[in-house]
Amino acid sequence: MVSIRSISVSPSSLIPADLPWVIQHREDRCTLCGRCTSACPTQAIYLAYRRKRMPKLNIGGEIGNDFKTFTGIRQRTDVAHRCIGCGMCAMVCPNEAITPGPNPNDSRLKFHMNQGGEAWKRGGRRNNGDTILDRVIFTRISMLTDPALDAGRHEFFINTILGRILSPEEYLRRKAAGEWIPPTREIFPFVIGSMSFGALSPNMWLGLLQGVAYCNEVLGIPVAMATGEGGCPPWVLKSPFLKYIILQIASGYFGWDEIIRAIPEMQCDPCAIEIKYGQGAKPGDGGLLMWYKVSKLIARLRGVPEGVDLPSPPVHQTLYSIEESVMKMIQTMSMAWGFRVPVYPKISGSTSAKAVLNNLVRNPYAGGLLMDGIDGGTGAAYNVSMDSMGHPIASNLRECYLDLVAQGKQNEIPLFAAGGIGKNGNVAQNGMALIMLGASGVHIGKYMMQAAAGCLGSERNRCNVCNIGVCPKGITSQNPKLYRRLDPDAVAQRVVDVFLAIRTEIKKIMAPLGRSQSLPIGMSDALGINDAAAAERLKIRYIC
Amino acid sequence: MCRLALKTANEPFSPYSILKAMESMQEGYDGSGLGLLLRGLHFKDYNYGGEHPILSGIAHTEKALARLNSIMENKGFELKYDHEFNTDLSLIEAKDRHKYFVREYRPPASWKSLDKEGAGQEMMLTRLELRKDGEDNGGDITVFSFWPDVAIIKEVGWPLEVGRALGLDDDRINARVVMAQGRQNTNYGINLYACHPFFVQGIATMTNGENTAFVPIKEWLQGRHFPGYIGYQSDSEVFTHILHYVTKKLKLPLETYKHVITPLKTEELAGHPQGEFLMGLKTACRRLIIDGPNCVMGSLPDETTLLVMDHKKMRPGVIGGRPGEWAMSSEMCGLEAMIPERDRSADFQPMREHTVIVPPDRKEYKVWYQFDPFPFRLAA
The missing domain is CATH 3.20.20.70 (Aldolase class I)
Structure with a gap:
């Protein structure tokens, strides 16, 4: 059977609430300076232009729609661009408009960290705060x-x-x-x-x-x-x-x-x-x-x-x-x-x-x-x-x-x-x-x-991307743009x-x-x- | 804090005089244990030759004494002299004291083939066997020493009471070296084996203060698998075993003891004439570094006596006297009681880097300074 295209889901489609870290963005504070998106090591966030339709319901009048555009910061939800919770967005934001928050729900990310048959590789630590x-x-x-x-x-x-x-x-x-x-x-x-x-x-x-x-x-x-x-x-x-x-x-x-x-x-x-x-x-x-x-x-x-x-x-x-x-x-x-x-x-x-x-x-x-x-x-x-x-x-x-x-x-x-x-x-x-x-x-x-x-690593799977050279602090990166930080x-x-x-x-x-x-x-x-x-x-x- | 008194003299003297010195320092201990070591023995009613080993300890029951007799007989020992104390057991707190024994034994004929070291080993093993037998029978035999010319008495109680209970004031048993310690019970239970002085193969020490590095040192000594390194009812027992290890096992000069228990700092050793050797020794013996506060007094089989301080919060210790008789004490009043007629200006309170040694001739005491060259061929 051919799958329907009108609802775009794939087996690894996730929503922000499925990820361990969810971006909290306050549009009322955002000045759209773009620092957060450029600092994000995984490009988990992007500046989006969206269209908003406002139906016109004037009784006795003209029927139609008003269209408006607006901008905002959005979180990507594909595995490669997941938010890693490093918090660089919050660190560079001039207006405290953005920060990642730990997701209190069960994360489903782990089920999908094997795209292309590659078992999950990462840097960092065991992600277990217990210690005798x-x-x-x-x-x-x-x-x-x-x-x-x-x-x-x-x-x-x-x-x-x-x-x-x-x-x-x-x-x-x-x-x-x-x-x-x-x-x-x-x-x-x-x-x-x-x-x-x-x-x-x-x-x-x-x-x-x-x-x-x-x-x-x-x-x-x-x-x-x-x-x-x-x-x-x-x-x-x-x-x-x-x-x-x-x-x-x-x-x-x-x-x-x-x-x-x-x-x-x-x-x-x-x-x-x-x-x-x-x-x-x-x-x-x-x-x-x-x-x-x-x-x-x-x-x-x-x-x-x-x-x-x-x-x-x-x-x-x-x-x-x-x-x-x-x-x-x-x-x-x-x-x-x-x-x-x-x-x-x-x-x-x-x-x-x-x-x-x-x-x-x-x-x-x-x-x-x-x-x-x-x-x-x-x-x-x-x-x-x-x-x-x-x-x-x-x-x-x-x-x-x-x-x-x-x-x-x-x-x-x-x-x-x-x-x-x-x-x-x-x-x-x-x-x-x-x-x-x-x-x-x-x-x-x-x-x-x-x-x-x-x-920035913590025992809650924060950051942990030392392996791919995108360390947001420049500690574990060989990229001069990063390590000069x-x-x-x-x-x-x-x-x-x-x-x-x-x-x-x-x-x-x-x-x-x-x-x-x-x-x-x-x-x-x-x-x-x-x-x-x-x-x-x-x-x-x-x-x- | 425990109290210490040691006297060494060319002429044998009564141990009771040392107990009087202990009495003068009475505020410092709690009667939880008194130990008395006598070396260079002189009995009023017996001419002891000084060669055969003396067994000292307590048989707590008649049965235990009978067992002890049969063990010694079976091993081929012949009882030469059995010192009878004029005991008044009513003065002793504990009620399970059948007999305090100080006995001379002639060793079995088979020992004739043994050298000094071999005989020393056999004497220690015999003592340990008796101790074990006592422990296996509810602690009914307590053995403190089995060595030529050494007697040890240990008891719970106040020094003069114990002295009177054993009739030590009757001059029937005298000695040229007497060590006494009154115990302030700290970490461990009231136990006769926890009383100082501790003894192994002729080496004896007693201490005041507490050694906080006790457990790692004890574990290391036990790892030598030397049968005499047992007990450890007191943290101070390790001082005796370290002195034994350094002088008997490593066969190093007495001065080395200080370099082992409280080595100089690395930067101090760098400027020491034998720094390289001593640095290596410090590393090899690192587990024997003590952590006082302690003052250690000891005596050796040749009647050498010594006084060593720890390296930090030193416990008090003083030496004084005159040619032919010297006394060491943890308090001035103890020294005063033991040798009142002396040149007080020659009294000496050693500091962290000193070892005071009174050689067997007792002409003078020597203060060896840790920064001085080390009298050992290897270190040269």
């Missing part, structure tokens, strides 16, 4: 016998160690024998997590690095930042700032030609090398840089043609088994810098994390383990991977830490945790909870984008603000616990949670 970390509180407050410390005036030692640490016996033995002592770094326990030069815009990257350099060189906060896959700008590789950078090598090996070639010209060693085996946002999946973002600069850095998708394989292809891979890659990377740089793997949070860890314990070159939980963010991934694959970080980390405790190796392989730290803004509290559960430090990515650059100096200032505040909050947490002499790694007796099952799983105190 927010519920952990610090309950062991020092009182009479050991009065609380003065967070403002007392001296605190809050740095952590990255790199393989020998047992005291082995340290003394090697020292006596004149043998190699594995390199370690004393760093701030909050690390800027891997976000690649490619995922991030040049201005964002520059701003982060400027902020990190200021923290290290002026404030004495030894912040490190990780690159993610895709190399590092050559001017950074040859600069004295490289010592603050953790270079990541991942399964696509993008950017490593540049890095290896730059080794003879490096002024200093990098902070560390991170070998990515997995990430929290898309466990079991390789990195993904979609073609939109493969600009001329990125193509040069990665050694690829412009404008092609760059999906990295899920595993490092060159080797036979993961054990062998880990061993050979760690040794190769160690050797490249004369065994002077810590090398550690990064894996997705997973029930198999313990197996990896036990393997690393027996590898004398492994400099730590970074575990990235399910709430980790990404520049691009399949929606299903982000939402449903992986393991929450808290119990995963705790289990691995207790495994090390049972072996007496908890000081030897530092565990770093990532994935959703500060997802609701409680970054120091979340991080310190993980540290007291056993992490030597934490990596923060999304929080840095939100706090230092004003990323971001002032690197302003980002650097915010990076400094963030780390100063984290440092203060760490002290405000440690001081009442009577801790100041070392970062309270594994101080689980300080923690409590009002959930009996979680308390049992994490082996901390149940409180109510």
Whole structure:
């Protein structure tokens, strides 16, 4: 049967009320300046000219119609042009005439995010505001016998160690024998997590690095930042700032030609090398840089043609088994810098994390383990991977830490945790909870984008278009028209603000616990949670 | 806050004199536990050679004592001397005290083939076996030490009462080193094993204050899987085990203890003559960094005694005395009570970077400063 054309509907026809975000536009305030429509990253709104018919019903008079035209802002409802709720329209509107509002009804968009058979890919986060970390509180407050410390005036030692640490016996033995002592770094326990030069815009990257350099060189906060896959700008590789950078090598090996070639010209060693085996946002999946973002600069850095998708394989292809891979890659990377740089793997949070860890314990070159939980963010991934694959970080980390405790190796392989730290803004509290559960430090990515650059993403599927290079703030775009919106100096200032505040909050947490002499790694007796099952799983105190 | 008193002298003295010093500091503890360690023993009615191990503890019932006897007999120990205290149990709060024992045992013949370390291991394992046997039987045996020339008494109650209850004022048992601690019960239950001084293989320490890094340190020590690193009824027990680990396991000089529990800052180590070695040591022993406030007093098998402060909110501690006898105390009045005739201008209150050591000759006390070069070949 031929379908009728008079009512124009298709299977994916939606109305604004079917979308997660609905444009609220006040025509009485709109001056038709057009700023909103030009700023909208998805062209979800457009300036429309409409015709209005007014029937004339003059009794005894002439019968007919009056026609008028009027203008207004309208919302597109096709999937490609859906409103993503970023709110750039509201940000540029001179008259507060427009804003996106969350749709309280059930959104039907998800049913249609597979046009052309393409499963939904996006950037951002898991879109789930729940986190056990927010519920952990610090309950062991020092009182009479050991009065609380003065967070403002007392001296605190809050740095952590990255790199393989020998047992005291082995340290003394090697020292006596004149043998190699594995390199370690004393760093701030909050690390800027891997976000690649490619995922991030040049201005964002520059701003982060400027902020990190200021923290290290002026404030004495030894912040490190990780690159993610895709190399590092050559001017950074040859600069004295490289010592603050953790270079990541991942399964696509993008950017490593540049890095290896730059080794003879490096002024200093990098902070560390991170070998990515997995990430929290898309466990079991390789990195993904979609073609939109493969600009001329990125193509040069990665050694690829412009404008092609760059999906990295899920595993490092060159080797036979993961054990062998880990061993050979760690040794190769160690050797490249004369065994002077810590090398550690990064894996997705997973029930198999313990197996990896036990393997690393027996590898004398492994400099730590970074575990990235399910709430980790990404520049691009399949929606299903982000939402449903992986393991929450808290119990995963705790289990691995207790495994090390049972072996007496908890000081030897530092565990770093990532994935959703500060997802609701409680970054120091979340991080310190993980540290007291056993992490030597934490990596923060999304929080840095939100706090230092004003990323608009939220846990309610707001924005999340990092993958297609249309970031309205210019944070994750390679388009100069967009990234020039971001002032690197302003980002650097915010990076400094963030780390100063984290440092203060760490002290405000440690001081009442009577801790100041070392970062309270594994101080689980300080923690409590009002959930009996979680308390049992994490082996901390149940409180109510 | 607990109170500490330690005296070391060339001539054996009565432990009761130390209990009097404890009495002078009475406002600082709550009678929830008194511990007394005697080293360099001298019995009025017996000439002890100082070689054979002394077992000290409490048998809470007759049956327990019988069990203890048969365990020791079966292991081949021969009872050489059983010190009888002139006890007046009515002065003791607890009612389940059958016998306080301080006994010398001749080890089994098979130990002759053991070196010093092997014998030390066997003595510790024997003590732990007895402790375990007591715990398995409702806590009817409590064992504090099994080591040559060391006796330990622990009891709930006020120091002088406990002293009188055991007749410690009768001069029948004297010692060259006496450590006493009156406990202010903080985190943990009233338990004899929670009383200081703590002891493992000849190493003993006692502490005032509270160590907030207790749980991570305890977990790390337990990870050494060394049988003697057990107990932890008190957060202060880790101080003893760290001292044991540093001096016996790592075989490092005594001064290292300070560098392990309260290492210098990274920037301070950068300017230290042996900074590189000490930085590596700090990293390797990072889990043993304490978080006081604490003042730690200790004694070693060769009768060396020491006093170490934590790095931040230091608990009080003072040393004073004269050649041949020195006393350490958490309060001046304690020192005053132990050695009233001394040159007070030579009294010394150590600061965060000090370790005070009285060597076995007791001619003088040495103040070792953490910034000083480190007396160790490897570090040179």
